[in-house]
Amino acid sequence: MDIYEVISEFVDLKKSGSSYKALSPFTDEKTPSFMVSPSKNIFKCFSTGKGGDPITFLMELDGLSYMEALKFLAQKYGIELEEEVQTEEQVNAQNERESLFITLNYAKDHFVSNLWESEEGRNIGLTYFKERSFSEETIKTFELGYALDQWQGLMDASAKKGYNETYLARAGLKIVKEDKAYDRFRGRVTFPIHNVSGKVIAFGARTLKSNEKGPKYLNSPETELYTKSKILYGIFQAKNEIRNQANCYLVEGYTDVISLYQGGIKNVVASSGTSLTEDQIKLIKRYTENVTVLFDGDKAGIKASMRGIDMMLSGGLNVKAVRFPEGEDPDSYSKQLGGTAFKAYLDENSLDFISFKTELYITGTNDPIKRAEAIREIVHSISLIPDPIKRTVYVQQCSNKLGIEEGTLISELNKLLIKESQKNSYSSNSGRSQGSNPAPSGGFFPPDFQGGMPPFGMEPPPDLFADPQDLLEEKVSPNEVIRNQERESIRMLINYGEEMIDGFEGTETHLANYILTECEDIEFTTSIYERILNLFKEKLVDGQVLNLKDLLNHDDDEIKREAVNLSTERYELSHNWSDKFQISVAHERDSLRTSAMGNILRLKFRIIQKMIAENMEKMKTATDDNEIDGFLSIQKDLKEMEMAIAKELGNVTVK
Known part of the structure; x- marks a missing residue:
């Protein structure tokens, strides 16, 4: 089954090179970190680490078991299932x-x-x-x-x-x-x-x-x-119509949903009388970015619900609101007007959040203090919008509607954005180092404001900005360095193992055969990479090359996760570089043998360096002359090997 077809029903995917990107459906984020690769039939969410095939996506998204997700897809695509053997633990969990x-x-x-x-x-x-x-x-x-x-x-x-x-x-x-x-x-x-x-x-x-x-x-x-904060009443009946109408009506109660549905407005859900939650906002966003909130006529109740509008704005939704006459609610008023007239009422009285808040807070009051507080409240809502262009438009609208200088509103908005940025930067829960969180992108900040954001708002690779001296002094542990090199070998096996290259003595061979031969005398120290390496070896014995699909169908969940991680690229160069601007950019695929050999040499180099360090430690505690001579001989051999590999790698000096 096509992963794009499955995921696009739940997530708004945008083309990005040969893949697709989107805002993660698993977390609240401002810039896309969710990638889908149709060619590999996998997805990867870089903000949460989740990844896998269409079945895994449904399991992660809706908390389904493996069999539930499989049956859902089978029913959707008219596929007859052949029951596969499950472990006793899987059977018990499924049965429960x-x-x-x-x-x-x-x-x-x-x-x-x-x-x-x-x-x-x-x-x-x-x-x-x-x-x-x-x-x-x-x-x-x-x-x-x-x-x-x-x-x-x-x-x-x-x-x-x-x-x-x-x-x-x-x-x-x-x-x-x-x-x-x-x-x-x-x-x-x-x-x-x-x-x-x-x-x-x-x-x-x-x-x-x-x-x-x-x-x-x-x-x-x-x-x-059932987790109340993660579900919306009526979502099953409404989801297709929400997508078709590109809008979701949000009400409070069960009967509101049912009355509107019966009146022909089927793209309606309810928060079931509770305060709106971030998970419910994410659920709406799976199907549309446009929400129209239907409020009862009670003004005090509406003001108490304003936090929900701010949460939706912060979650990247485009928010409108409709207010009913005093004493009416969606259920009663839809029955009073009838389906057609009620739909017309919604269309005619649907206001963007600025107009809605202006009418609610400012209309009818001449008190300058209350007016100033209301304007500040509206600017606060604008500051929550993650899209800088939308913020700009709303500032202009607010200026025109309220007769306030645009510069004054921008100044107030900047204060709020900078304050929020500083709060994020020093948040102990951010999981990042102090000052690493950028300010919201594209705000109204002056040119010298210290902000910034890597492409797509994602974290840069861990060593991208590392101090070279730190690397030279090996502040990263030898075991971690070796693990990273083992990871690179497995990554090349998964992504290019079936590719043909110039192998040994001028004959063509699969890259997998070349890497496995060169790694024959290397014992991998990282369990997951050793297991994947052994799977490639076992397959090669039968004259076949293991591929990504084999790994994704493996029984071991850890192997499947690692296969997704190693086969998904976080960034992808636009085709415009070569197609439109004729700019040639080298890719490791163009020189697979050289890339693979370089990686294997670096792995061997790091292993030898670790062996040298371990041998030195043993020599320090040795007391017998013969034992010391043995260690010295080993040290000499290891240093010669280190120098030989360093020469091949082009290193000028080694430690």
């Missing part, structure tokens, strides 16, 4: 997750059955939904149901069907207190919560009793399958 999914799906079916087939369900649950003007088709689309007003209704029904009570508790459907156990949801209409693949992972439930002492809405607790 499948049991939870099966239990939750049974509970959903049970609640649906109650709604349509039981007298209590029809009289209370179905009547409520129809009073909300939900059609039967809509009720079935969202798989709405009803939990009977019984302490153990679901428990008893599931026991008769042979379901394990343990999974009822683990799925959040059963509450156990000391010697008592009872259903979590009783006498409530139920709203199944689906993951992006359409599987039920949790429930929301609403009481219909006016004298209920507990909360009106009750939600499943967080479980192995």
Whole structure:
């Protein structure tokens, strides 16, 4: 299956040379570090270290097991699966997750059955939904149901069907207190919560009793399958329409989603009444960068929700907002206007965040202090936008709309950007050295402002700016240097092992054969590289060359991860260098034999240097003359080998 086709459904990929790049779907970042290579059928996220094939991507993205991801792709592409042998541990883990999914799906079916087939369900649950003007088709689309007003209704029904009570508790459907156990949801209409693949992972439930002492809405607790902050209600039903419409409507509650969906607005999701989270923003961003937030008419409630808009701006989303008349919400107003008129209302009243905040904070007030505070609040929101061009446009708009000099706004914006940059630079949680975090790129900083950013905002290679004297003095440990050289040998094997080169005595041979022959007397010290090297050796015995696909299909997850790491380039030169500007740039592919030989010589050179150092240490503690003479003889031989390799490498001096 084509990795581009799979990933492009979840991530907005942009062409970059022969590969594609995008903002990472796994973390919050301002510049792209996520790369997809169609030719190798792999992805690599440099900001998190995740990488692999299409199956791995789905596993990492949605927390699916291997078999779940495989079945999802097989169903999508109409492929018949041949079950492969799994380890006992994999089988047990898969069975546990499948049991939870099966239990939750049974509970959903049970609640649906109650709604349509039981007298209590029809009289209370179905009547409520129809009073909300939900059609039967809509009720079935969202798989709405009803939990009977019984302490153990679901428990008893599931026991008769042979379901394990343990999974009822683990799925959040059963509450156990000391010697008592009872259903979590009783006498409530139920709203199944689906993951992006359409599987039920949790429930929301609403009481219909006016004298209920507990909360009106009750939600499943967080479980192995359900993390509330990472899911949006309605995302399964809405994801395709969000992508098609290039916009996502964001509301608060379950019934808001259902009413809008029924009215023809299907690109709508809800944060389920909780504050918006970074994970939910990333989930939206998989499908679109455009969000329209629908607020209830309550002005105080809207102001309390402003943090969500700022989070979305910071997350790189383009934010608009719609406010309804006092006392109305998306659910009530959509029913009042009807589908077509409601859609027209959204289009006509959708405001960008500056216009929205201006209307909310400034319109109707002549207090200069409040006005200044409101303007500062708007500038703060602009400062959160990662795209410098968008910031520029919004500053101009803010200036025109509020009648404030653009220079004044820029000055205030610079203060905020510099302050944020300094905070990041000295953050102990950044994981970088002091002062290494650049300021937001492309801001309004003066020319002498000390900022900067490597290409695509990524970290430079670790030794790129190293002090040469540090390298000469070997401040990096010999073992680490050797490990790096072993890594280079394996990298060349994975990327170019099948390439033909001029080999021994003028005959053509695979690069893999050449490298393995030259490394015959070298014992690799890094376990993962030794294992990969041995796989190449085993394959070569049969006259074949191991390739990337073989490694990606290997049972060992560590081998698969390392294969992805070593086969993915973080940077790629544009074809324009040669095609458009006729600038010739050398590539190691053009001189594979020389590159491979140089790397093997450097590896041998480092190994010998380590042996020299170890031999010297032994000589220092030797007391017997014969033993000392033996060490001196070894030292002489090692130094001669060191000098010979140094000469081949072109080194002027050696230590």
